Amino acid sequence: MWENSIDRFALKEITENPIILDFSKCKYLGEIHSLLKEKFGFHDYYGENWDALWDLMQDVFSDDKEYTVELCEFNSLNIELRTECEKMLKIFDRVAQLNFKFSYKIVS
Secondary structure (H helix, E strand, C coil): CHHHHHHHHCCCCCCCCCEEEECCCCCCHHHHHHHHHHHHCCCCCCCCCHHHHHHHHHHHCCCCCCEEEEEECHHHCCHHHHHHHHHHHHHHHHHHHCCCCEEEEECC
16 A cells, blocks of 8 residues: 555656657647646656646656657647747756756757
């Protein structure tokens, strides 16, 4: 029982590199966070907010492996959602500035 509880808090291994974030089916902020949770291997208790994203990204991308994230269809998000997601881009910038081997680019 204790082991199952720990598993819910464990980060999952990222096997995809580059990590493709395809926003084409995202209409709501919750869908964005679900995509981030899946692709970045966040645990079941990911808080689905920008503070939680920042906290977990520091853990996920602090190893010696290089990661590239490609954002697809980001520019096709509706204006309100895209504006809200600029906070995500600022978090990505902060992670990259902390000398983690992390980079991202907006593909479309």
